[in-house]
Amino acid sequence: xxxxxxxxxxxxxxxxxxxxxxxxxxxxxxxxxxxxxxxxxxxxxxxxxxxxxxxxxxxxxxxxxxxxxxxxxxxxxxxxxxxxxxxxxxxxxxxxxxxxxxxxxxxxxxxxxxxxxxxxxxxxxx
Amino acid sequence: xxxxxxxxxxxxxxxxxxxxxxxxxxxxxxxxxxxxxxxxxxxxxxxxxxxxxxxxxxxxxxxxxxxxxxxxxxxxxxxxxxxxxxxxxxxxxxxxxxxxxxxxxxxxxxxxxxxxxxxxxxxxxxxxxxxxxxxxxxxxxxxxxxxxxxxxxxxxxxxxxxxxxxxxxxxxxxxxxxxxxxxxxxxxxxxxxxxxxxxxxxxxxxxxxxxxxxxxxxxxxxxxxxxxxxxxxxxxxxxxxxxxxxxxxxxxxxxxxxxxxxxxxxxxxxxxxxxxxxxxxxxxxxxxxxxxxxxxxxxxxxxxxxxxxxxxxxxxxxxxxxxxxxxxxxxxxxxxxxxxxxxxxxxxxxxxxxxxxxxxxxxxxxxxxxxxxxxxxxxxxxxxxxxxxxxxxxxxxxxxxxxxxxxxxxxxxxxxxxxxxxxxxxxxxx
Numbered sequence: 001x002x003x004x005x006x007x008x009x010x011x012x013x014x015x016x017x018x019x020x021x022x023x024x025x026x027x028x029x030x031x032x033x034x035x036x037x038x039x040x041x042x043x044x045x046x047x048x049x050x051x052x053x054x055x056x057x058x059x060x061x062x063x064x065x066x067x068x069x070x071x072x073x074x075x076x077x078x079x080x081x082x083x084x085x086x087x088x089x090x091x092x093x094x095x096x097x098x099x100x101x102x103x104x105x106x107x108x109x110x111x112x113x114x115x116x117x118x119x120x121x122x123x124x125x126x
Numbered sequence: 127x128x129x130x131x132x133x134x135x136x137x138x139x140x141x142x143x144x145x146x147x148x149x150x151x152x153x154x155x156x157x158x159x160x161x162x163x164x165x166x167x168x169x170x171x172x173x174x175x176x177x178x179x180x181x182x183x184x185x186x187x188x189x190x191x192x193x194x195x196x197x198x199x200x201x202x203x204x205x206x207x208x209x210x211x212x213x214x215x216x217x218x219x220x221x222x223x224x225x226x227x228x229x230x231x232x233x234x235x236x237x238x239x240x241x242x243x244x245x246x247x248x249x250x251x252x253x254x255x256x257x258x259x260x261x262x263x264x265x266x267x268x269x270x271x272x273x274x275x276x277x278x279x280x281x282x283x284x285x286x287x288x289x290x291x292x293x294x295x296x297x298x299x300x301x302x303x304x305x306x307x308x309x310x311x312x313x314x315x316x317x318x319x320x321x322x323x324x325x326x327x328x329x330x331x332x333x334x335x336x337x338x339x340x341x342x343x344x345x346x347x348x349x350x351x352x353x354x355x356x357x358x359x360x361x362x363x364x365x366x367x368x369x370x371x372x373x374x375x376x377x378x379x380x381x382x383x384x385x386x387x388x389x390x391x392x393x394x395x396x397x398x399x400x401x402x403x404x405x406x407x408x409x410x411x412x413x414x415x416x417x418x419x420x421x422x423x424x425x426x427x428x429x430x431x432x433x434x435x436x437x438x439x440x441x442x443x444x445x446x447x448x449x450x451x452x453x454x455x456x457x458x459x460x461x462x463x464x465x466x467x468x469x470x471x472x473x474x475x476x477x478x479x480x481x482x483x484x485x486x487x488x489x490x491x492x493x494x495x496x497x498x499x500x501x502x503x504x505x506x507x508x509x510x511x512x513x514x515x516x517x518x519x520x521x522x523x524x525x526x527x528x529x530x531x532x533x534x535x536x537x538x539x540x541x542x543x544x545x546x547x548x549x550x551x552x553x554x555x556x
Contacts, residue, residue: 011269013298017276020291055265084268105272106240109279110211 003120004028006047008038008064009082010056014105018051021109022116035059039067042074049119051112054083054090062097069098078119082107131224132176133167135190138225139183140165153182189227198223201234205278208237212279222282232299233278239306240271263313270306274299333367334374335445343421343446348379349387374444378421384410385418391426399427401493401515402475412475412495416515420446432490432516434465437499438509450488451516452533460532461545465514468494472510479519479528483540489519489528 005022009015010033019029032041036058042050050068054061061081068074081094084105094102100122101115140150151161155178163169171179180187199219206214223230277295280287287295340361347356354375362368385408397403399422405415420433432448440461445453453459459466468476476494493515498508532538535547 011273013273013277013302014269016294016298017273017280020280020295021276082272084265084272105268106275107272108209108211109276109283110209110213112276114211 002026002028003049004030004045004047005049005051005116006042006045007031007051008035008041008056008061009033009051009053010035011053014082017109018112021113025113025116027116033057035061035064038064039071042068042077043071047077048123049078049080049116051080051082051116054081054094062093065094065097065099076123078123080112080115080119131167131220132171132190133165133169134221134224135227136161136171136179136183137165138227139185139190143183145183150179150182154178198227198230198234201237202230202282205233205237206282209275209279212283214279214282215285229281229296229299232303233282236274236278236299236303236306239310240275243267243271243310263309266309267306267313270302270309274302274306277302330364330366330370331443333362333364334371337361337367337371338374338444338446344423345375345378348375348382351383352379354379377417381410381414381418381421384408384414387422387426390418390422394422394426411497413497413511413513416493416495416513420513420515429518434459434463434514434516435511436465436469437511438469440466440469443511448490448516448518450482450518451490452482454534458534458536458547460534460538461547462529462531462543463514464492464494464529465512468496468512468514469510472496472498480531481528483530483532483538491517491519493517 003026005027007015007018007022007029009018009031012033015031015033019031022029030045030047032038033056035056038052038056038059052061052064056064061083065079065081068077068079075098078100079098080101080103081099082103082105083090083094091102100119103111103115136150140147143150145153147161147165148158151158154161154175156175160169164171176187176190180190183190202219202223203216206212206216206219277298281292281295281299337359345357346352348354354372357375359368359371362371385404389408390404393404393407397407399419401412401415401419404410404419405412408415410418417433417435419427420431422431424430430448431446432451432453433444433446434442434453435444436442440459442453442459447453462480464476464478464480467478468474473496476492478492478494479489480492481489494512496510496512499511500509502508530540532540532543536550538546538550540546541550
C-alpha cells in the first residue's frame with residue numbers, strides 16, 4: 001500500500017516541487033491550499049504524514065495544528081511544519097502546539113526529504 | 127577552465143537557431159564532417175573560424191567560448207556548495223552550463239538573490255516583529271526563494287527528469303523569478319521610503335493621511351453645499367486610498383452642511399470654540415462638533431488642533447497631527463488616550479488634560495466621544511467609533527487634574543504603567 005502525504009501549502013510552485021520530490025520517493029501526494037477546511041481535508045484524506053505551511057489563507061497552520069492535536073484520531077499524526085518565520089518564538093509556539101518537525105523557508109529539497117523519511121520511520125516504529 | 131565545450135555550445139546554439147549541420151557548415155565555409163568533429167569537441171576551434179561560426183549563429187564569439195561560462199560555472203559551484211544537504215554533481219557542472227546556458231544563468235542569478243535576501247533577513251528580524259506589512263513582504267520573498275531553491279535544485283540534480291516536468295519547472299522558475307524581482311523591488315521601496323516624512327507605501331490610510339496633509343486638512347470645496355466629487359483626488363495612487371479618502375470627505379461634507387462655516391466662525395468669535403457649546407448651538411452630536419472644530423481653518427480657531435479617529439478595535443482610522451503630541455504612524459497608540467477611554471463610555475463626552483511622558487511637558491486638552499457609527503439592524507450591536515480633539519493648552523489652572531499618557535509603549539519610559547503592552551526600548555529614566 002502506498003504511503004500518503006497531505007501537503008497543505010498555498011504556494012503552488014513550492015507545492016509542485018515537493019510533490020515531484022515525494023512522488024519520486026514513492027509517496028502518494030495530495031495538495032490542499034486553504035486553511036479554512038484543512039482539518040476536514042486531513043480527516044478525509046487519512047494521510048500518513050502532513051506537511052503544513054504556517055501562513056495559509058483562512059486559518060493559520062498553527063491553529064490547524066492545535067485543533068488537530070486535540071482530535072484523538074489525529075493526535076499522533078506526524079506533522080512537518082513549513083514557515084518563512086524562523087524566529088525562536090515561532091518555533092516554540094509550534095513545539096507547544098505539538099509539531100513533529102519545524103522547517104524554515106527557504107529549505108533545501110534534501111532537508112524536506114530527510115524530514116519526511118525520519119518522521120515516517122519514527123511513526124511506523126511506534 | 128578547460129576550453130573543451132565550445133563544440134557542444136556550437137551544437138546547442140545551432141539547434142536553437144534551427145539550422146542543420148550542413149547549413150551552418152556552408153555558412154562558415156567548412157565541410158559538414160569537419161563541423162561534426164568540432165561539435166563533438168574533437169577539434170579545437172578559434173580565430174577566424176570561430177568568428178565565422180558565431181556570425182552565422184548571430185551570437186558573440188565569447189558566448190561560444192569559455193568567458194561567460196567561467197563566471198557561470200563559478201556561480202553554480204557556489205550555489206552547489208551553499209546547498210545544505212544537497213549533493214550536486216559537480217563533475218557535470220560544466221556540461222550543464224554549456225548545454226543550458228540560459229537556465230544556468232537563471233539559477234546562478236537566483237542563488238545570488240537568495241544569498242543577498244538571506245543576509246537581509248537577520249538584519250530585518252527586529253523590524254519584522256513589529257511591522258506586519260514588512261512581515262508580509264518578507265514572507266512573500268522567502269516563499270518565492272523557497273520555491274526557486276527547490277525547483278532549481280530539482281532541475282540541476284535530476285538527470286532523468288521527464289520533458290513535461292522539466293518544462294513545467296522552467297515555467298515555474300521564470301514565474302518565480304519575476305515574482306521575486308517584483309517583491310524584492312517592493313521591499314526595497316518599502317525600506318527606502320519608510321524613513322521619509324511622507325510614506326507612499328501603498329497603505330491606503332497612510333496615503334490618505336499624506337493627501338490630507340498636502341491639503342493642510344482644509345477643503346473649501348465642501349463648504350456651501352459643495353460635493354465630494356469636486357475635490358481632486360488625483361494625487362491618490364490606489365483605488366483603496368481614493369475610497370478611504372472619499373468616505374472621510376463625505377463625513378466632512380456632512381459636518382460642513384450641519385455646521386456652516388460662517389455661522390461657526392461667528393459663534394466661535396463670540397462664545398469660544400468649546401465643542402459641547404457648539405454641539406448644542408447647532409443641534410448636532412458631539413462627534414460632528416469635534417470633527418468640525420478639529421478641521422476648521424486656523425483663522426477661526428487661532429491655533430493648530432489635532433484629531434484622532436479610531437474604531438472599536440482601537441485601530442486608528444485618521445490622524446491630524448498637532449505639534450508636541452506624538453502620534454504613532456502604525457497604530458498601537460497609548461491605550462490611556464481619551465479617544466480609547468471614551469469607547470468605555472459611549473455617548474458620554476470625555477474631557478481630559480493630558481501630558482505626554484518623555485517629552486517636553488506640554489499639556490493638551492483632549493475632548494473625546496464615542497458613538498455608534500452604524501446601525502446594523504434590530505437587535506444587532508452597532509459598530510462604535512471614537513473621535514478625539516487634541517488642543518494645546520498654554521496655561522493650566524492649578525486644580526486641573528492632568529493625566530500622563532504616552533504615544534506608544536515602545537518609546538514610553540513609564541515603568542509603572544498598568545496599561546503597558548510590551549517593554550520599552552528606552553532605558554529607565556530616559
